[in-house]
Amino acid sequence: MDYELTRNDLTHFFKYTTAKTASIIIGSRSLRWSSPLLFNDPFDHQGGFDFPFTGEALARTLTQASLSAIFGEKPFEPPFATPYGEMLKATRANRDKGPREVLVALLEESAREIAERFPVLCEKLNTEITAKLTRSRVFCVTERRDNLLMWAHYAEEHKGVAFQFRRLEHLDHRFTVAQPVKYSDEPVSFLGLDDYIDKLMGMAQHDLVPRIWDLAYRKHADWRYEEEWRVHVSLPEGEDPGLGYSNDKEPPELFEAIYLGCRMNAETMAELVPMIRANLPDTQIFQAQKRKFGIGLEFKPVE
Template structure:
């Protein structure tokens, strides 16, 4: 697996009980997007800057141009391509008005069915994206809000996870999450028409994939990265999958500033037993600002 970024490590927030399992087994829990706390995550669609009538008219004029306007090249053969090429060859002998009337009917059918096709596209996108497992990680280990949300209100743990090229570990494939207040925009009207005609097909798979890494801008404080793993033909299961990592991936353990002495002892004992190479740090509240600092244990 080739590294897709220049990061050396990431961080994972978790509870004490989860941390004990992770440390003991050196495995990380990948989750189904349906388990996420954000109802939009992996469950959004495109915004279109055109409607059914616009796409119908655009296809109508493009069909006229292709058949009666000269040679066109098609990158992806289709039924449309076969019809267009056949009509091109006899265009000078065709009654144009009758052909354009047929084109108008076809274009109107496209316009009428456009809302249905958009709804179906979005259903397929969400079904595909949510049939997956995702490992969510962060650039930061000192975010006060994330300690509250994901690490038992500062009683839990943050693990430092190393990206190690020679191990070919999964973190090498992590991708940064993009934050926005709007859903992703679908390509332009002209691009979509050339996709439908086969002249210049769109990479809809890549556009769909981008949605797995797009969240509302309110989440930007998390500075999240992700590794996304489609399940392909596997059943969804219970929504979680444990994937083992090499022990050296676990580089450090950070203990919450409100962690109990008992839990602190349990975590440090587990570190010493299972990942003794890992450093351990105790979180402390700053005396001068709303920040967290760490002291090595």
């Protein structure tokens, strides 16, 4: 289920954390990549496809298309080989060797079985997709250092930290293929009914892989404020997922700047600043401050 990701052109990404987490990151120079199963959003990577048709509609339309393929005046010559299409070709070639009504009855019986099994097949497909997508490690970043909701929700109500990561093109760093999250009220849809039948019969090819990957980069519109980008890395087959996270060492030049929250107390600041200077000496340090006029933040260098 490989999918080639495009490279982004952003020069910076940001990550909001608590002061405690920041201390661990600074001390180890490592970032935690997590399984989606550990995310605070239980629908992230786990929504599955929405199916825009019922089993009954599939059975009815597939039966009509199959009868047309077998008994129609035009030759049935699908450009792509599929099991169902090959079966239709073989049936068409032998259509005059038995009563037509028997063949129609068999197709209708098969249609009823499809209609009955369809909900189970949909659930099975979504379960398999979720298992595949969540067998991974994901790191989430955002576009801005001054997102007030992100400071409130992820940086300990402005008592935490925001990291600024620089683009490391020369190292081909994973952040260069971070992809923006799409926010929508609409679920990711499976193929439409006609497209799916064309795929079954070999009349057209419809690649489901991009739709599956869309599930890994989509969240409900309620999360839009995060302005999130993320990197998704699938675990190799057979690798033990362990506790659901990996702590990966990063090059020191990735850490371009660190912003301390406007509510960070003096004691925490006194612990973090020397740690930053010792472990990440080339990283700039800023203190967030509330603007004197209006609502927003400004950042002053820490001397």
